[in-house]
Structures are given as C-alpha cells and as structure tokens.
Amino acid sequence: MVKVWIFLILHFLIISIPFSPVHSYTPKDPKSVEKWFDNLPVSKQKLTKLRFFYHDNVSGKNPSTVPVAQPNTSTFQSQTNFGQVEVIDGPLTVGPEPGSKIVGRAQGIYTFASLEEIGLLMSFNFVFTNGKFNGSTLSVLGHNPVFHKYREMPVVGGSGVFRLARGIATTRTVWFNATTVDAVAEYHVIVLHY
Numbered sequence: 001m002v003k004v005w006i007f008l009i010l011h012f013l014i015i016s017i018p019f020s021p022v023h024s025y026t027p028k029d030p031k032s033v034e035k036w037f038d039n040l041p042v043s044k045q046k047l048t049k050l051r052f053f054y055h056d057n058v059s060g061k062n063p064s065t066v067p068v069a070q071p072n073t074s075t076f077q078s079q080t081n082f083g084q085v086e087v088i089d090g091p092l093t094v095g096p097e098p099g100s101k102i103v104g105r106a107q108g109i110y111t112f113a114s115l116e117e118i119g120l121l122m123s124f125n126f127v128f129t130n131g132k133f134n135g136s137t138l139s140v141l142g143h144n145p146v147f148h149k150y151r152e153m154p155v156v157g158g159s160g161v162f163r164l165a166r167g168i169a170t171t172r173t174v175w176f177n178a179t180t181v182d183a184v185a186e187y188h189v190i191v192l193h194y
C-alpha cells in the first residue's frame, strides 16, 4: 500500500511539475548572474525533457506566421520557396488539438534556405509562459527539412532556469493542410543545464 502511495505521489510530481503554476523567472541583476556563475563548480548538471506542440498558423484572420521577405519573383522563381523569410510567434501547447492549453510561444524567424528541397533555417526562441519554466527561454538554431519524418535541431542556449543549456529538439509534423499550409508539429526537447 505504502509503495503504491509513493508511486502515485512520485508519478504526480513527475507528470505535473514541469508545467505546474508554481514559480516564474524574472531576469536578475548582473551581480546575481555573476554569483550563479561563481557557483558553477559546485552546481549539478540537470537533464530536462519537454514535450509540446507548435502551431504554425499561416492562414486565417490571426496568423502567427507571416511572410516578411521574398525574392523578386519576376527575376527569380523557386520550387522550394528559396529566399522567403517568415516571422513567427506561434503557440506551444500541451496537446496537438486547437484550443489546447498554451505553455509558451515559439518566437523568431524561419527562412527557406534550400534550393533542393523545402529546407528551413530555424532561428527562434521557445519562450515559456507557464509553470516552472515561465519566464525562461531556450534558443534553437537549426536545419528543418519539413517533409522528412523526424527533424533534429540544436538547442544552442537558454536563459532563466535554462542558463547554459544545450541539447536537441526533435520535431515531427502531426498535422498539415496542404491548401492553407497550416501545420501542427510535435516537439521533444532534451537539454542539459544547471
């Protein structure tokens, strides 16, 4: 019985802590950042795994992905949209369905950077707005050939609880409408940090 309770309590903590509404992080003064760095030799490295869904809302009245630049199509034409640049501020949600609980935003830029296939240069931040990671960010810079099953992008840094983070974001398209080009992608993010 005791074992069952311990299991249930642990299960509850593991499942609910990542996005539970406990803390939020606000940027600190440079002195306290310096102190944090001074502590590094005795700080323990942590491994954090996150899973959420990104909504690439291109169509509709409130798009969160907007084109901001493209080559002059009268002088340059491309099957792969080469040269087009999009700015994004897309919701990150707990589940794939529309209206699922929002835990953050993906904010930044993606550029159609491949002449050969639809291949995006992703440069954006995961900006978390909920629970333990509220106020913290992770920065992604990577290659995203969106029609491949899995894509793997480096997480090159972070802020807040994710200071000095590095890791990998693996993504997979779960839903894509070829007419509207709206999409939902699942992200698994695994990062080392302190």
Ligand SMILES: *[C@@H]1O[C@H](CO)[C@@H](O)[C@H](O)[C@H]1NC(C)=O
Binding pocket: 072, 073, 074, 075
């Ligand atoms: C696109 O290129 C054509 C041909 O050189 C030029 O006439 C036109 O002004 C260009 N359009 C833009 C928006 O630069």
Ligand SMILES: *[C@@H]1O[C@H](CO)[C@@H](O)[C@H](O)[C@H]1NC(C)=O
Binding pocket: 055, 057, 062, 063, 064, 091, 097, 098, 099, 100
């Ligand atoms: C994105 O699209 C989903 C599905 O249509 C919708 O539920 C959600 O509200 C949209 N978000 C934004 C910011 O437009």
Ligand SMILES: *[C@@H]1O[C@H](CO)[C@@H](O)[C@H](O)[C@H]1NC(C)=O
Binding pocket: 021, 022, 023, 024, 025, 026, 129, 130, 131, 134, 135
């Ligand atoms: C996240 O943090 C901000 C700033 O501290 C706060 O205003 C907001 O209510 C927090 N959101 C949640 C869901 O805890």
Ligand SMILES: *[C@@H]1O[C@H](CO)[C@@H](O)[C@H](O)[C@H]1NC(C)=O
Binding pocket: 177, 178, 179, 180
């Ligand atoms: C894609 O979007 C179009 C336009 O909104 C809609 O008519 C169509 O049913 C959608 N297709 C799928 C597979 O959801």
